[in-house]
Every structure is written in structure tokens, then in C-alpha cells.
Amino acid sequence: MLVIFHWRRDPNTYAIKVGFPVDSKSPWAGGSYTGLPVTSADEWAAEFAFRFAAELDTGLVRRSRRVIRDGYVLLDTHDAPDVCPAGFFIDSVSLDDVGLCALPDDIEKAYSTLGSLPASVSPPRSNVGAWLAQAGMDVTTPRQLIVEARLACWLQAYVDNARGEPFVGHAVASWEDKRHTIARLDLVHIQRGVPLEVRDALVRLVVCEVAEVGVLRVVTAVDDPGLHGLGFRPANGGGLALHTRSTESPSDPAAGT
Numbered sequence: 001m002l003v004i005f006h007w008r009r010d011p012n013t014y015a016i017k018v019g020f021p022v023d024s025k026s027p028w029a030g031g032s033y034t035g036l037p038v039t040s041a042d043e044w045a046a047e048f049a050f051r052f053a054a055e056l057d058t059g060l061v062r063r064s065r066r067v068i069r070d071g072y073v074l075l076d077t078h079d080a081p082d083v084c085p086a087g088f089f090i091d092s093v094s095l096d097d098v099g100l101c102a103l104p105d106d107i108e109k110a111y112s113t114l115g116s117l118p119a120s121v122s123p124p125r126s127n128v129g130a131w132l133a134q135a136g137m138d139v140t141t142p143r144q145l146i147v148e149a150r151l152a153c154w155l156q157a158y159v160d161n162a163r164g165e166p167f168v169g170h171a172v173a174s175w176e177d178k179r180h181t182i183a184r185l186d187l188v189h190i191q192r193g194v195p196l197e198v199r200d201a202l203v204r205l206v207v208c209e210v211a212e213v214g215v216l217r218v219v220t221a222v223d224d225p226g227l228h229g230l231g232f233r234p235a236n237g238g239g240l241a242l243h244t245r246s247t248e249s250p251s252d253p254a255a256g257t
Contacts, residue, residue, distance in 0.1 A: 001019075003015065007061045013072050013247075014072065014073050015072040016074070017076075018048065025038075026038055027051055062208050063080050063082065068247055071247055083204070084160070088159060088198050090198075090202060093128065093155065093170065128146065129143065131167060135166060135191070137170055139170075145174045151175075152209075153173040153210055154173075155209070157170065169189055169198055171189070171205075172185075173206050180215065183210040183215045185218055185220035185222055203227065206218075217243050217244065
């Protein structure tokens with residue numbers, strides 16, 4: 001059977017294959033969530049729901065291979081690569097130093113406050129991303145986007161060890177329109193000697209981040225041939241664009257340009 005679902009505000013309709021139950025074995029690979037055999041279709045469905053929720057919360061959509069089938073994005077986790085290249089980890093840059101908390105609504109309010117300061121008032125000096133700057137990376141663009149209330153996503157990459165350093169790259173996206181349906185990939189940078197797989201992972205995760213909050217298209221002026229391999233295509237008016245709805249043709253006029 002196919003389980004068909006939407007994930008957050010991602011514009012895609014996803015599906016996963018699920019085998020029909022043939023015995024009392026739980027759909028949990030390690031055994032029943034409750035510790036007991038399942039004795040009915042309802043119990044099996046409840047067990048599956050618990051497992052499915054756990055898989056979604058741990059990145060099922062991001063880490064799965066994707067195949068288009070009948071208008072759905074069919075997800076397959078079998079032998080799917082990790083979202084982060086071996087030896088590295090990617091997460092969001094902490095924005096705590098400008099008084100933002102983890103709730104999206106509060107972050108939006110904080111950005112709006114910073115972005116609505118009168119021209120005669122200088123914004124507070126920001127230390128956001130200071131550790132990236134110390135590693136030799138330019139953080140001017142994301143800091144300015146915070147002040148302008150336009151920062152959509154800021155990810156950082158670092159060596160996956162007990163210290164969580166050195167930092168080896170970052171990527172930034174901003175809101176291109178007031179409806180937040182278009183995002184702009186403003187920069188992606190990796191340090192010299194860092195594998196290109198880290199750059200690719202940064203871009204993929206930026207696209208995932210903005211798609212999950214409803215973005216339909218990502219545009220960029222970043223001139224990097226590697227972006228073509230990640231799904232970006234030439235856009236009318238210059239630059240590159242990627243449509244986050246996987247079943248949508250890049251040339252579809254209904255998708256915009």
C-alpha cells in the first residue's frame with residue numbers, strides 16, 4: 001500500500017510504500033512500541049503511526065531517495081545516504097545573541113522589530129556567527145539580512161567531532177517576496193580543502209529548510225556550476241532557479257520564472 005501525506009508546508013505530496021501486515025509482528029523494526037504483539041488492524045495501524053511520526057521527526061523526508069510516481073514524490077530510505085557527508089555535520093546558526101527564541105512566530109517578530117528601526121537609529125551590534133567570522137568566513141550578508149528582517153535560513157557546516165569544530169562552511173537564504181513563496185540563495189561557501197559534498201549538502205538542506213515553510217521557488221545569482229547538478233536551471237532574466245515542487249517542470253509557465 002501507499003501512505004500518502006504532506007510534510008509541514010512543503011508543497012510536495014509525498015508517499016511511502018508499506019507492506020500489508022500478515023501476522024502479529026509490529027511494524028516497528030525493533031519490536032512493538034508497546035512491547036506487545038499486535039492483535040488487530042487498528043493496533044497495527046497505531047503502531048505504524050508511532051513509528052512513522054518518529055521517522056518524520058528524525059528527517060525521513062530529507063534523507064530519502066525520491067522517485068516521481070503518479071504525481072507523488074515516492075520516498076525510499078533503503079541505502080539512502082546521510083544528509084550530512086561523512087565526517088561533517090550541518091545545522092542552523094544560533095541566533096540567540098539578538099534575543100530570538102526557537103519559536104518561528106517569535107523569530108519573525110524579532111526580525112520585524114530589527115527591520116523596522118528608523119534610519120536614524122543604528123541596529124544593535126550583532127555577534128551572530130562570530131565563530132564563522134573567526135574561521136575566516138564573511139558573515140556580512142546574513143547579519144544584514146537579519147537587520148532587514150529578510151533572513152530565511154542560515155546553515156553552518158563543521159567537522160563532526162566532540163568539539164564541533166573547525167567550522168568549514170555556511171550557506172544563507174533570504175526572502176525574495178513578502179508572501180515568502182520565493183527564497184534567494186544568497187551565498188554558499190566552503191573553506192579550501194573541504195570536499196564539494198559539503199557544499200552540495202549545504203545547498204540541499206537550505207532548499208529543504210525553505211520548502212518546509214512553504215517556499216515554491218529558490219533563485220540565486222551564485223555562479224557555481226555545481227548548482228546545476230542539484231537541480232538549479234537558468235532562469236528568465238538571469239541567474240538560476242529551482243522549483244521545490246518535485247513534480248513540477250522547471251519550464252512550467254504556471255510555476256513562474
